[in-house]
Amino acid sequence: MATMDQPLAARHIQNYTEASSLEPHWGYVSRAVPCTNDAGSCAYLDLVYGSHDRGMLYSGILWCTLGGVLFLWALGRRLWPSRRADEIVNVDTERELAAKSSSSRLRRSLACYGRSYLLPDSVRSVFGRTTRLQVLVLAVLSGYLLIWSFVGITYKTWITPVKSSPGLYNTRTSIGPWSDRVGILAYALTPLSILLSSRESILSLLTGVPYQSFNFLHRWLGYIIFAQGSLHTMSWCIVEIKLYNPQPTTAVEWITQTYMIWGLVAMTLLLLLFVLSMPFAIRLTGYEFFRKAHYVLAMLYIGACWGHWEQLKCFLLPGLLIWFLDRGVRYARSAMLHYGFLPDGSVGFKAAHANLTHFADAEHGDVVRMDFSHSQDAWKIGQHFYICFAECSIWQSHPFTPLNLPVVKGGVVAHSYIFRAKKGETKKVAELALKKLSENKSATTPLILSGSYGESIAENLTPHVNVLCVAGGTGITYVLPVLLSLVQQPAMTDRKIELIWAIRKRADMGWVEQELNIIRQAAKTHEVPIHIFVTREQSSASLLDDSKTSEKDANVKETGSGSSSSSSLNGALSSSSLEVKRIGGRESGTHPDLQKMVGRFVENTVRGPTTVYASGPGGMISDLRAIVASCNSGAKVWKGNERFDVRLTYDDRLEW
Known part of the structure; x- marks a missing residue:
């Protein structure tokens, strides 16, 4: 965003008028070479640009590591797939082969050791009801980020004169380059955070892990990004308000620059994202408000980050593309489920119509059963659908797991669901069913489906299990x-x-x-x-x-x-x-x-x-x-x- 005639360039004490050339640096402003400042300032600039270049390299290594892990995971699933139940011809023979195979016993015994240690909850007061495995993955990722946050930086202090104010000095330290490094990592993690939150998950396609299992990492990665953004902001406030002179002139000139205004907007939006994602805020405002506010604030945050430091848009653009791709595929899946031949022979959108059965329970919330048939392919056991109750609100959808087997008869599959109506949309549906039944009307309601989502839970259920x-x-x-x-x-x-x-x-x-x-x-x-x-x-x-x-x-x-x-x-x-x-x-x-x-x-x-x-x-x-x-x-x-x-x-x- 900055050029040689903008205040940002002057902040880096570079004399562009005496420079013979501009040295480009990916993700940063170009450097004027040779350096014509005092020795301390030139050494500081060497640290700034060197640390930034290594930060970009480390971000690339971070993404290469993630890509390598996903590639090996996907390759392993392809080379050593789990046996499906329909592939087992002779159960006794299968058992004997498994018992004699050392590799099979080793793999299963290692899996047992892993489950015995990593399956229980871990520090529930901090992480909630989360397995030790997920906390371990978070710890490994956090340690990896911690290493890249500090390596490759020379920790030193320089006292340099202020040209415009004789007798005053600037204290230049490694705080600035370190805070830039943390900011780069926060940008680099943004597309990963969006990947972890996607319902149409690329990660699930590669690993076979259901998309909802990534919610824990998405939430805590958001906390890490918030911590990185806060440290980046506070560090530069210390530098510009305390270590640089003259004051308050330097601080005022710094905070009124366009890129800094966008930075403050981005940090404010990130703070709102953090607060509204806390459990007490979700309980106070409701899950639907949290979900929609999260979408809007996240997109605004990415836009503000773009305005703050356009040079790092290489991390922001993929995040936006992933988010819009996720939303587009969701709408496409719903369209594929509902667009077809109408009773009059034309082609158009047709909602499913469910019959509602009401089970009264004044103490704990009424229970509603939905039964309907819909023209579609069969889903896999364990998968779920997002259902929008169009008669109540078209702006909300909720996940429900069918309780029946997915059997196609004449191109039509029966669906059956039950849910307890406590509040929100489910309570509206229960009230709607009760009202129609009291009026001797047919208790039906139109539904819009999206899915199916999740992985099969019975595909690998072999006969000897x-x-x-x-x-x-x-x-x-x-x-x-x-x-x-x-x-x-x-x-x-x-x-x-x-x-x-x-x-x-x-x-x-x-x-x-x-x-x-x-x-x-x-x-x-x-x-x-x-x-x-x-x-x-x-x-x-x-x-x-x-x-x-x-x-x-x-x-x-x-x-x-x-x-x-x-x-x-x-x-x-x-x-x-x-x-x-x-x-x-x-x-x-x-x-x-x-x-x-x-x-x-x-x-x-x-x-x-x-x-x-x-x-x-x-x-x-x-x-x-x-x-x-x-x-x-x-x-x-x-x-x-x-x-x-x-x-x-x-x-x-x-x-x-």
């Missing part, structure tokens, strides 16, 4: 498709499949009555024990008597001090191994003993590894991380005992 599904409340939507897929496959000898579901009231089982009925129908060939824990329901002698009667008629085992009963649901589950246990009262916070139940499941498996699928409150997921980590034993897996190879696959969207 034992499966334990753990869900809390509406988290059942994540694990049900896995169970429905398994019961449609041939039954496997010695394979264990089990469901643990914690709900507040027994009547909540009605949310997924149809899907539980499908599991019942497969009970003749598949043994799928279902343990349902009712955590918040008052005891009642009459209800207990009804439960005992239902147990005789429906072969449903009921334990505990009492719970309500649904005769239609009990009838649907007449052949399944279902246990309903009341473990808490109306105000109780009691939860199932997952440590005991998961440990017992793993110990009772005959052979083969175990995969735990989980979805529910953050506390439950944190407990399961620690429990699953304790079940892993790399030493035992190396000796051929596969039972101690336990994986956890969970829906971390509930932690947003």
